[in-house]
Amino acid sequence: MPDSGPIAVDAMGGDDGLRVMLAGVARARRAAEGTRFLLVGDEDAIAKGLDAHPGLRGASEIVHAPETVKGDEKPSAAIRRAKKTSLGIAIDLVKQGRAAAAVSSGNTGAMMAMAKVALRTMPGIDRPALAAPLPTLGDNDVIMLDLGANAEVDAQNLVQFAVMGAAFARTVLDLETPRVALLNIGSEDQKGTDTIRDASQLLKQGKRLPLRFDGFIEGDRLSRGDVDVIVCDGFSGNIALKTAEGTARFVADLLKRAFRSSVRSKIGFLISRPATELLRDHLDPNKHNGAVFLGLNGIVVKSHGGANELGVATAIGNAVKMVRHDLTRRIAEDLGRFEKAAAA
Amino acid sequence: MPDSGPIAVDAMGGDDGLRVMLAGVARARRAAEGTRFLLVGDEDAIAKGLDAHPGLRGASEIVHAPETVKGDEKPSAAIRRAKKTSLGIAIDLVKQGRAAAAVSSGNTGAMMAMAKVALRTMPGIDRPALAAPLPTLGDNDVIMLDLGANAEVDAQNLVQFAVMGAAFARTVLDLETPRVALLNIGSEDQKGTDTIRDASQLLKQGKRLPLRFDGFIEGDRLSRGDVDVIVCDGFSGNIALKTAEGTARFVADLLKRAFRSSVRSKIGFLISRPATELLRDHLDPNKHNGAVFLGLNGIVVKSHGGANELGVATAIGNAVKMVRHDLTRRIAEDLGRFEKAAAA
Incomplete structure (x- = not known):
């Protein structure tokens, strides 16, 4: 293919x-x-x-x-x-x-x-994962996976997701050595489930991986822009993704309500409209559309x-980028390198 | 006690x-x-x-x-x-x-x-859960649990969390029959893990519960205000909570950046300041402080x-409310009723 x-x-x-x-x-x-x-x-x-x-x-x-x-x-x-x-x-x-x-x-x-x-x-992959770029405060989007394909995973699945996500960031975000973190409920070693602690150990040992493993990341840092790839099971990933979408909409709704609360606010809103449109533009889900089954x-x-039309175009644009960057082959290469490193 | x-x-x-x-x-x-x-x-x-x-x-x-x-x-x-x-x-x-x-x-x-x-x-409870009120677009806060005490749970734990969360909403939010939902990655019956599907079955069967079970809720609806209690395992609950906090801050940061992007926006910001302060006020975590181990x-x-000072006062105010409403006894009563209903 x-x-x-x-x-x-x-x-x-x-x-x-x-x-x-x-x-x-x-x-x-x-x-x-x-x-x-x-x-x-x-x-x-x-x-x-x-x-x-x-x-x-x-x-x-x-x-x-x-x-x-x-x-x-x-x-x-x-x-x-x-x-x-x-x-x-x-x-x-x-x-x-x-x-x-x-x-x-x-x-x-x-x-x-x-x-x-x-x-x-692919050879070496037990389960595909759904990955997508999400907006951050930094220069780049962050790649998050799995976003809902696998409600339950084991440590090996998470490690494979990390390698695939890094390969995706290497091609689509054009990063040499992406920073990868595991989504967890604390940053200390003993936090979380056995699965996630085991995955962390495996990633720490994987010295020849084309990624930098940054340990655990908590939900409040997803959009800080300080990592490039966030790895999680499909259950918490889907919940984090949808919670982020819902909260962004919630804040926007509160803002709208606040701007409508007085004549003064309405006038201020009209004057600062270019600013609020900049915000809407940055958060527009159609600009971050196109999840891929890695x-x-x-x-x-x-x-x-x-x-909408823009969203469909963005998703297709992402597909074109993945094709041009030969994503499938590069993931296979990274996986092969990792498998060899693990065997050595 | x-x-x-x-x-x-x-x-x-x-x-x-x-x-x-x-x-x-x-x-x-x-x-x-x-x-x-x-x-x-x-x-x-x-x-x-x-x-x-x-x-x-x-x-x-x-x-x-x-x-x-x-x-x-x-x-x-x-x-x-x-x-x-x-x-x-x-x-x-x-x-x-x-x-x-x-x-x-x-x-x-x-x-x-x-x-x-x-x-x-308490008798009938295998594990305590961390519960807290979160802001919504509706009139009431929503009670969410578990927020991180139990990284892994079984279906019985989730059912117990539902009963405890409902008792909490009955006392602190003063609701007769709280609407309770399970956090999941889809709203259809077959979605999610075995654990969550089993818990859903148990809650559907629990006819004499002092709550209305509303099925599954997805992450994007947490702050809509259309349920009163959201039940989940401590892993995804903690991730949802922190993702919501982080996203609210992310949007606020983007807004600040947008308002600073031009002189016009700066002027608009100054004029509409009461509106943005209303927003900040609504989202202030110090106004929603005070999680309780149920x-x-x-x-x-x-x-x-x-x-801060306000946050500490809010947490203490919540504790006073729980004491005045005799929370521990009311949870025990609700649990007793549920146990009897299950036995019957």
């Missing part, structure tokens, strides 16, 4: 459907000239939708899929009709080597299940179900 | 020491006239510190403690000299029935260990190590 060629896009997934997906792909194409796309979904609907995007029409090919995966469909049900659905066919194009990556805003669970069956995990033999990118 | 009498305060705990603790107690006394205090710590230092608080002097008694627990001291080490330390003696006063509750800003782990040994868990035969309240 070579890491080059067109990007397969599930044109039917996402809360807002085809129109937003096509607009997002068109936007991504303008940002990454030369990229080609396989648009997977209902042939007639896509052909009609492309009328609004003549530039994209020339850079893409339609692959017909008669069915779509529903947002609340169980992975076990979705997988039985994988070959007929836009999501399943998009992933299969990666398996066949016809696409360099697949992108979808559809059902996460179904996507994970289909991708695992079609692409299989550890598979191929690139599969999950765009947020509620992503 | 009767739920009445003075509040024992570990006057030596906390990052800022005696001065802040005494100022906080003095403030709490003014807010809850008639309350009496046992100030535990270095006798001479406290006597001298009370010169600044003549009103408090008349309402308190000093209990000498020759030693203090250090902030980074291991619980196992602290517990060996419990009888000599201000923290250990404050908790022991509750055990002896000389105090109605103990409050400290000191070492959480040591506090938990000492409180468990001295006060023991499930012990006595009230032990943990104030944040970095709490």
Whole structure:
């Protein structure tokens, strides 16, 4: 499965459907000239939708899929009709080597299940993990994984996530030796579960890893920008991610309420609008869209179900970056080096 | 151990020491006239510190403690000299029935260990949990537990936390039938770990519980105000709590940066200052201070190590409220009712 060629896009997934997906792909194409796309979904609907995007029409090919995966469909049900659905066919194009990556805003669970069956995990990886870049106060985003693919993990899984996350940061963030930390409920050695303490020991011993292990990090430091990769189980990772999203919205809602509390505040708000828009811009989830299932033999990118045109374009842009940086091969190399170091 | 009498305060705990603790107690006394205090710590230092608080002097008694627990001291080490330390003696006063509750800003782990040994868990409770009120967009705070006392739990622990959290909401928030939810990584029945699914089943079956079980809640809804009690293991609870704290600070920092980005924004900021101060006020951790170890035969309240005078006063105010509402007895009653219902 070579890491080059067109990007397969599930044109039917996402809360807002085809129109937003096509607009997002068109936007991504303008940002990454030369990229080609396989648009997977209902042939007639896509052909009609492309009328609004003549530039994209020339850079893409339609692959017909008669069915779509529903947002609340169980992975076990979705997988039985994988070959007929836009999501399943998009992933299969990666398996066949016809696409360099697949992108979808559809059902996460179904996507994970289909991708695992079609692409299989890399040698040395027991379980894939969902990774995404999150905003920080620093210059770079921080890569966090696992964000929900594995509710329960063992120490070996966490170590593999660390190596994969570091490889991701090395390619996408262009860092030589990413700083990696384990999410924990304290910074001292004895804190947390046996699993996390064991993982910490293994990472401390892994001297030839292409990463710098920085020990434990607590939830209040996720967005400080002082580490590059944060590793955790999918349960606490998902809770941390959603708590951060919810709290950012909570603070924004309180701010809105406060600005509305008096005439004076309303005037101040109008004057300082460029500032509050800068804030909104920095926190816009559509600018940080595109989680990737790391550890598979191929690139599969999950765009947020509620992503808008910008969000879809960001997710596709991330997929393009991963392809150009040959992410799958580089993760395999880093894993190989680590395995050898462990064996030595 | 009767739920009445003075509040024992570990006057030596906390990052800022005696001065802040005494100022906080003095403030709490003014807010809850008639309350009496046992100030535990270095006798001479406290006597001298009370010169600044003549009103408090008349309402308190000093209990000498020759030693203090250090902030980074291991619980196992602290517990060996419990009888000599201000923290250990404050908790022991509750055990002896000389105090109605103990409050400290000191070492959480040591506090938990000492409180468990001295006060023991209530009948029907396997493990105590750390609970605290958190701010929401609604009218009430939400009670969240466990916030870090138990990194790993089983389904029975979670059910016990639910009953204790509900009892806490019934007394402190004065709600008849609190809405209780389990923190999870999705809202559908099949989501999460076996432990959490089992706990959900048990809570659904518990028909005579003095609570309404609302199923699963995700991290992005913690501060929406649509539930009254959120139950989780201490690992993900601690991570959610700290992630929320960190994100609120992150957004505030971004806002500050944005307001400084231009002269226009600076002017807007000055004009809308009352609004941003309203926001700061709502989010001030010192206004939501005072976590309690639920499930012990006595009230032990943990104030944040970095709490200021207001924070200490809030924590003590919460302790006073718990005493007045006879929290320990009401939790025992609710547990008894639940046990009987389970047996029937």
